[in-house]
Amino acid sequence: MxxxxxxxxxxxxxxxxxxxxxxxxxxxxxxxxxxxxxxxxxxxxxxxxxxxxxxxxxxxxxxxxxxxxxxxxxxxxxxxxxxxxxxxxxxxxISYVPQAALNALNPTLKIIDHFMETAKSHGIRDRKWVVERASELLETLRLEPERVLNSYPHELSGGMKQRVLIALSMLLNxxxxxxxxxxxxxxxxxxxxxxxxxxxxxxxxxxxxxxxxxxxxxxxxxxxxxxxxxxxxxxxxxxxxxxxxxxxxxxxxxxxxxxxxxxxxxxxxxxxxxxxxxxxxxxxxxxxxxxxxxxxxxxxxxxxxxxxxxxxxxxxxxxxx
Ligand SMILES: Nc1ncnc2c1ncn2[C@@H]1O[C@H](COP(=O)(O)OP(=O)(O)OP(=O)(O)O)[C@@H](O)[C@H]1O
Ligand SMILES: [Mg+2]
Known part of the structure; x- marks a missing residue:
């Protein structure tokens, strides 16, 4: 082990x-x-x-x-x-996907902005890097990156939102x-x-x-x-x-x-x-x-x-x- x-x-x-x-x-x-x-x-x-x-x-x-x-x-x-x-x-x-996080996504922010906010709070402002990393993660989670990144939370199903949250938690590797x-x-x-x-x-x-x-x-x-x-x-x-x-x-x-x-x-x-x-x-x-x-x-x-x-x-x- x-x-x-x-x-x-x-x-x-x-x-x-x-x-x-x-x-x-x-x-x-x-x-x-x-x-x-x-x-x-x-x-x-x-x-x-x-x-x-x-x-x-x-x-x-x-x-x-x-x-x-x-x-x-x-x-x-x-x-x-x-x-x-x-x-x-x-x-x-160490990242965390909290219980009942599905409702925690800000309804006024597109998914890409959620990724940007998370990156920014850790000093990363390079949008290109964030889009690339987020797209790779979303793809691995079987989501269409472009569509999802440009959606608002209410446009996604529960299962899609949950996968977005998992991708968000993985953003900083x-x-x-x-x-x-x-x-x-x-x-x-x-x-x-x-x-x-x-x-x-x-x-x-x-x-x-x-x-x-x-x-x-x-x-x-x-x-x-x-x-x-x-x-x-x-x-x-x-x-x-x-x-x-x-x-x-x-x-x-x-x-x-x-x-x-x-x-x-x-x-x-x-x-x-x-x-x-x-x-x-x-x-x-x-x-x-x-x-x-x-x-x-x-x-x-x-x-x-x-x-x-x-x-x-x-x-x-x-x-x-
Ligand atoms: N903010 C709080 N103030 C007082 N007691 C709390 C608080 N948060 C949790 N508790 C108590 O602590 C204990 C453990 O709660 P916890 O939320 O960790 O359980 P859990 O195993 O995650 O439960 P669940 O499966 O319902 O999410 C419970 O008795 C709960 O009532
Ligand atoms: Mg609990």
Whole structure:
């Protein structure tokens, strides 16, 4: 396996909400390996977007705080780096396609101007360079460059806009792209079309991708590895084959059983009973214990450690420890 490009160690992020302190990311350690496509999956509210925003240090300043841990990237700790150091990394070395970004394109600007604005904010004013680079990227994403660059956002379909956003995030040739639910708003066929394109551009440009989704099925066809999040914690990490064929954690197994299949019997699909916990007062011990069919006494009291089941396959569960 290759070396890590981003190493997250013991990361803790909290939000100061009116109701109390939300422990949105709690002691998360994760390596993102150079050149891989890693899926970060988990139910709504499990801390996926918080993790992405922490890596880029785009968390809402007054409400959110990184209260522990490190995010190591090329000798820099992004968790504590100063704003001027972060500016050199953001977008040009690690870029981000935010969740629900489809609506974030400025309706009064043509697509070319979106590319120009992004370039300008990084000191590039050479329009010819921007048009050439944008055209190449759009073409790779199977869009007609000339038509798209001269369109306004409302003239494009959702799938086209999503591809424009991906091209925008690649404009400055970053080493890492973090995509937050990039296909969630799209129909299934467009989703699969874009997923395959993502895989192809990752190979072509030799990039590293972190793909965030609540839908574990999405990652099956395109990911190299998967990190399964639950209630602000990593429950299991492994390569895609292992996670889908030999999932070890009861939560991962439940997630996979909850996937509707096109050919399968609807009765075989089992939603996970219960709801994710409130992260202001998460359950003691294993955070999944209130919903876990195998929960033992110990699970209610002591948090299970992350154990390596085989090289590269880790899970945090007392059944496995
Ligand atoms: N600005 C905020 N203020 C207070 N709490 C927040 C804020 N943003 C997120 N949270 C809380 O932090 C936790 C993690 O949220 P986050 O958005 O990271 O989850 P997610 O896994 O991305 O969910 P989704 O799949 O719905 O996008 C949730 O409990 C959420 O309510
Ligand atoms: Mg999110």
């Amino acid at each position: 290759s070396e890590p490009i981003i190493s997250i160690r013991g990361l803790r992020v909290v939000y100061h909400a009116l109701r109390g302190v939300v422990k949105a990311v709690d002691n998360v350690s994760l390596d993102v390996m150079k050149g891989e496509l890693i899926g970060v999956v988990g139910e709504s509210g499990s801390g996926k977007t918080t993790l992405a925003m922490a890596i880029l240090r785009l968390l809402p300043p007054k409400v959110a705080r990184i209260v522990g841990g490190h995010i190591l990237f090329d000798g820099l700790d992004l968790a504590t780096a100063r704003e001027e150091e972060l500016r050199k990394v953001r977008w040009s070395r 970053p080493e890492v792209i973090i995509l937050d639910e990039p296909t969630t708003a799209l129909d299934v066929l467009t989703q699969y079309f874009i997923l395959n394109l993502l895989r192809a551009i990752k190979e072509k440009y030799n990039m590293t991708m972190m793909f965030i989704t609540h839908d574990i099925a999405v990652i099956a066809g395109i990911g190299d590895r998967v990190a399964v999040f639950y209630a602000g914690k990593v429950m299991e990490i492994g390569d895609v084959y292992t996670i889908f064929k030999r999932p070890a954690h009861p939560y991962t197994r439940a997630l996979i059983k909850s996937i509707p299949t096109l050919t399968g019997n609807i009765e075989e699909m089992k939603p996970i009973p219960g709801t994710p916990p409130d992260l202001i007062n998460p359950p003691p011990g294993c955070r999944f214990h209130p919903r876990c069919p195998y929960a033992m006494e110990k699970c209610k009291r002591v948090e299970p450690p992350m154990v390596e089941l085989k090289p590269g396959h880790l899970a945090a569960c007392w059944l496995l420890a």
